[in-house]
Amino acid sequence: MNFRKKFAVRTGDRIKLSEFDPDENFDLSKNEDTAELIRKYTKQLTEYQFRLYAENRRSLLIVLQGMDAAGKDGVINHVLAPMNPLGCRCQSFKTPTELELAHDFLWRIHAAAPRRGEVVIFNRSHYEDVLIQRVHGIVPEKVWRERYDFINDFERLLARNNVTIVKFFLHISREEQLKRFKQRLEDPGRNWKISESDYSERKYWDDYQQAFEDAINHCSFDHAPWYVIPSNHKFFRNLAVSEILVDTLGEMDLEMPPCKVDLAEIREEYRKAKEEEEKKR
Amino acid sequence: MNFRKKFAVRTGDRIKLSEFDPDENFDLSKNEDTAELIRKYTKQLTEYQFRLYAENRRSLLIVLQGMDAAGKDGVINHVLAPMNPLGCRCQSFKTPTELELAHDFLWRIHAAAPRRGEVVIFNRSHYEDVLIQRVHGIVPEKVWRERYDFINDFERLLARNNVTIVKFFLHISREEQLKRFKQRLEDPGRNWKISESDYSERKYWDDYQQAFEDAINHCSFDHAPWYVIPSNHKFFRNLAVSEILVDTLGEMDLEMPPCKVDLAEIREEYRKAKEEEEKKR
Numbered sequence: 001m002n003f004r005k006k007f008a009v010r011t012g013d014r015i016k017l018s019e020f021d022p023d024e025n026f027d028l029s030k031n032e033d034t035a036e037l038i039r040k041y042t043k044q045l046t047e048y049q050f051r052l053y054a055e056n057r058r059s060l061l062i063v064l065q066g067m068d069a070a071g072k073d074g075v076i077n078h079v080l081a082p083m084n085p086l087g088c089r090c091q092s093f094k095t096p097t098e099l100e101l102a103h104d105f106l107w108r109i110h111a112a113a114p115r116r117g118e119v120v121i122f123n124r125s126h127y128e129d130v131l132i133q134r135v136h137g138i139v140p141e142k143v144w145r146e147r148y149d150f151i152n153d154f155e156r157l158l159a160r161n162n163v164t165i166v167k168f169f170l171h172i173s174r175e176e177q178l179k180r181f182k183q184r185l186e187d188p189g190r191n192w193k194i195s196e197s198d199y200s201e202r203k204y205w206d207d208y209q210q211a212f213e214d215a216i217n218h219c220s221f222d223h224a225p226w227y228v229i230p231s232n233h234k235f236f237r238n239l240a241v242s243e244i245l246v247d248t249l250g251e252m253d254l255e256m257p258p259c260k261v262d263l264a265e266i267r268e269e270y271r272k273a274k275e276e277e278e279k280k281r
Numbered sequence: 282m283n284f285r286k287k288f289a290v291r292t293g294d295r296i297k298l299s300e301f302d303p304d305e306n307f308d309l310s311k312n313e314d315t316a317e318l319i320r321k322y323t324k325q326l327t328e329y330q331f332r333l334y335a336e337n338r339r340s341l342l343i344v345l346q347g348m349d350a351a352g353k354d355g356v357i358n359h360v361l362a363p364m365n366p367l368g369c370r371c372q373s374f375k376t377p378t379e380l381e382l383a384h385d386f387l388w389r390i391h392a393a394a395p396r397r398g399e400v401v402i403f404n405r406s407h408y409e410d411v412l413i414q415r416v417h418g419i420v421p422e423k424v425w426r427e428r429y430d431f432i433n434d435f436e437r438l439l440a441r442n443n444v445t446i447v448k449f450f451l452h453i454s455r456e457e458q459l460k461r462f463k464q465r466l467e468d469p470g471r472n473w474k475i476s477e478s479d480y481s482e483r484k485y486w487d488d489y490q491q492a493f494e495d496a497i498n499h500c501s502f503d504h505a506p507w508y509v510i511p512s513n514h515k516f517f518r519n520l521a522v523s524e525i526l527v528d529t530l531g532e533m534d535l536e537m538p539p540c541k542v543d544l545a546e547i548r549e550e551y552r553k554a555k556e557e558e559e560k561k562r
Binding site for chain 1: 388
């Protein structure tokens with residue numbers, strides 16, 4: 001499959017979310033074959049991430065967005081957790097603090113941007129400022145509309161600084177969300193995830209879909225594409241996300257950097273040190 | 282005088298630094314009158330700053346740039362130090378650290394941006410990235426040229442977030458710089474300011490002037506003007522800078538915010554507390 005091509009929104013594209021089927025699975029199903037494929041991708045991802053870290057020249061920013069229960073935490077757990085925490089950081093953006101609100105909306109985001117060699121996952125992101133803030137009228141239309149440009153300026157700055165940007169919209173249906181809310185109610189291990197606003201937010205479903213669609217259409221570029229991932233099937237969501245990440249990193253031609261020292265010399269030092277040790281015995 | 286109008290570079294203006302006389306003083310001289318005027322401005326500044334702090338809605342960013350010995354530290358000491366440190370912060374930008382270099386050039390700058398209610402002074406700034414980095418070829422032309430746009434995007438973001446931006450280029454002559462270097466040599470109290478690069482940098486004087494001129498011409502807007510301040514005369518530099526700041530803050534119509542509590546009620550509480558205290562005695 002080439003999920004990357006299938007789900008990418010690139011420079012100039014204009015999409016309609018209603019034309020994307022959240023149930024799409026290309027006739028694949030959750031079985032040993034697809035599980036094996038995900039494992040293969042995950043292994044490749046960890047290899048690429050290690051090379052990115054060793055190279056210390058470029059970085060990767062993964063933005064995860066979606067409705068409540070769309071599977072952001074799931075993607076982090078299944079696809080990204082195996083990466084080496086030494087060069088991988090997950091950054092969640094919750095309701096802004098008083099200090100964050102005392103600055104422009106990108107202040108807290110910029111501070112969390114990846115350093116060279118790092119993979120950073122944004123669990124929610126600056127896009128909340130054109131989503132929840134728009135839907136609930138926290139800022140007037142003039143303000144959130146302008147933010148598309150500020151977001152594009154900001155992502156262009158990162159991209160120019162060798163940050164590869166990949167943005168996933170985890171696309172689920174209204175019915176699937178309700179099903180997952182029910183699971184949270186019935187499974188004591190998931191009760192903690194239930195929040196007061198789960199159901200009250202559902203009445204804004206269409207407004208959120210519109211806000212996502214507009215954000216995707218205004219802020220998709222070849223250097224920072226959005227991917228609309230059919231996410232009603234968790235196995236498929238994980239498969240698509242990991243394949244897209246593998247393809248993205250694969251394209252970067254990550255190579256282990258050459259050794260910076262004279263190995264013959266170091267081997268000689270090792271030999272001497274060993275000799276010394278043996279004499280002492 | 283209206284120094285603000287005289288020295289401002291605004292949207293669309295194109296200046297030549299060679300046409301600005303660093304010796305300009307409009308026939309004023311260092312005497313009790315001008316000293317008194319500076320004191321008056323300084324007092325007004327501290328009043329405005331307090332209101333900005335109390336209002337907690339907008340902020341002020343002052344960018345100071347200039348050749349070595351142009352008087353950046355002097356302006357901070359004479360004009361800005363009287364402000365209340367509670368709502369005023371001075372941020373110096375030195376050679377970037379390894380962590381700062383591992384991010385885009387605006388990363389460390391954005392992190393230091395003023396919060397609501399704050400006055401922040403940038404002692405050097407993001408402009409170094411189109412000055413020293415250009416003059417010494419630390420980055421190729423393609424890179425520093427693009428930075429003008431990134432700087433403008435960034436300052437527009439701040440301005441939209443109610444940050445008033447004022448940028449001062451302290452303009453001195455080559456001869457004046459040499460004179461000041463000599464003072465540093467002769468005054469043991471100033472020896473610590475001497476750096477190895479003082480004289481070696483002087484041979485890049487013209488390159489720096491060109492870099493400053495281009496930065497000013499590319500990055501001057503009504504919402505973030507540069508001011509070219511004749512700075513050979515220290516008293517005049519202080520006078521001009523403080524007048525411009527007073528005028529800028531004056532235009533913001535800063536008012537003490539209304540009291541948020543019922544004063545009559547609080548007075549009654551005070552009366553009761555006092556009564557209680559007196560009974561106990």
